[in-house]
Amino acid sequence: MRAISSAMGGQQSKNIQKGNYRFWSAVASAIRLGWIGIGEKQKEMKVTQLSLFPLLMCTAALQGDIVALEGHLQQGANAMMTANNGRTPLHLAAGEGDLDTVKFLLKKGADVNSRDKFKDPVLRDAVRCKSLELVEHLVSAGAHLETAGDELGREMCSLAYLNDMKQMEIWKAAGVHFNFADRNNRTPLHVAVCTNQPEMVLFCLKNGSDPQLRDCYNNTPIADARRLGFKHIEELLLIDQAKKAKAATLKAVEVKPLEQ
Known part of the structure; x- marks a missing residue:
């Protein structure tokens, strides 16, 4: 070769x-x-x-x-030639986490949103290789995911179950927010609560998880914590809820004088 x-x-x-x-x-x-x-x-x-x-x-x-x-x-x-499975040189470089080669190929005309025969975009390869820097660079170059919300929700819920905060941050950089839900409308926060993971609960809340969202059984994360007897987690959720309510009140007070 x-x-x-x-x-x-x-x-x-x-x-x-x-x-x-x-x-x-x-x-x-x-x-x-x-x-x-x-x-x-x-x-x-x-x-x-x-x-x-x-x-x-x-x-x-x-x-x-x-x-x-x-x-x-x-x-x-040309930079868009494909070999096996419709994968481009950019897919392969991203899968290796090779930022320099990715930058080179993009400058040479590679499509940042090209997909292989499995419909996987380059950005998904970057996510799989767990390179936050590479994901951020691809997103800044215009890369985006077009995957169904419930599929991404399922992915995020699985990561919450595994307590994989690093990978969740990488998905977030790729444009996936923490309120994506699986087919049962359960969010990563629901999963973190039900698996008794206080650190993951705090991590989800810090990244914008909404404790008021309901799953297909009409349960909120707070309701799950109460049902399972996880008082320490229920307290974390209530504290977060109180902080957000206070922040919303202060914001309303600040806006009111401006309107008068």
């Missing part, structure tokens, strides 16, 4: 060297591509290159080889 990458990255002269032509002829034969009988070495080499570019671009992106990527692009490749 290094030999192929090196040969394709180099500048191509109008006078095709016999050694280069033999190399590409051997590559074409090895992958059963075959020549197309044009009779022009320049064009025959180009056909082989274009057939291999998707693999070469994706391999270089996966390895973080920006020099090879630049070389392939100079020879006629």
Whole structure:
């Protein structure tokens, strides 16, 4: 692969060297591509290159080889070529958490919202690799999720159950808020309360969870805490509720004189 990458990255002269032509002829034969009988070495080499570019671009992106990527692009490749499963070089670089390669590909025209054949966007790969910096960069470049709310709610509820605060913060950076609910309308805060996780409860409240939201059984997180006898958690929720009520009152008082 290094030999192929090196040969394709180099500048191509109008006078095709016999050694280069033999190399590409051997590559074409090895992958059963075959020549197309044009009779022009320049064009025959180009056909082989274009057939291999998707693999070469994706391999270089996966390895973080920006020099090879630049070389392939100079020879006629583009940043949106896909290999297996419709995954672009940007998907692969994001999946590796490689911010430098991601920045390079975006500058070269890669679509920040491109999707693979499973409909997964580049941003989801960045979330999976748990890189907050990368997620923030993609979002600033225009990346967004178009996943159904209940699917994202289910993801957030699972993370709340696992007490994975770091990953929840990464999802938040990707545009997922803490009031997303699963199919039963249960939010991460509902899950944190019912699994008796005070730290996760505080974390959810800090990140905007609404303790007044009701699930499909008409239960709020406060009602769940009372039903389960988790008085320490009920107290946390009531304190948060009182703080928010006080803040709302103060805000109303500040606004009133301005209106008069």
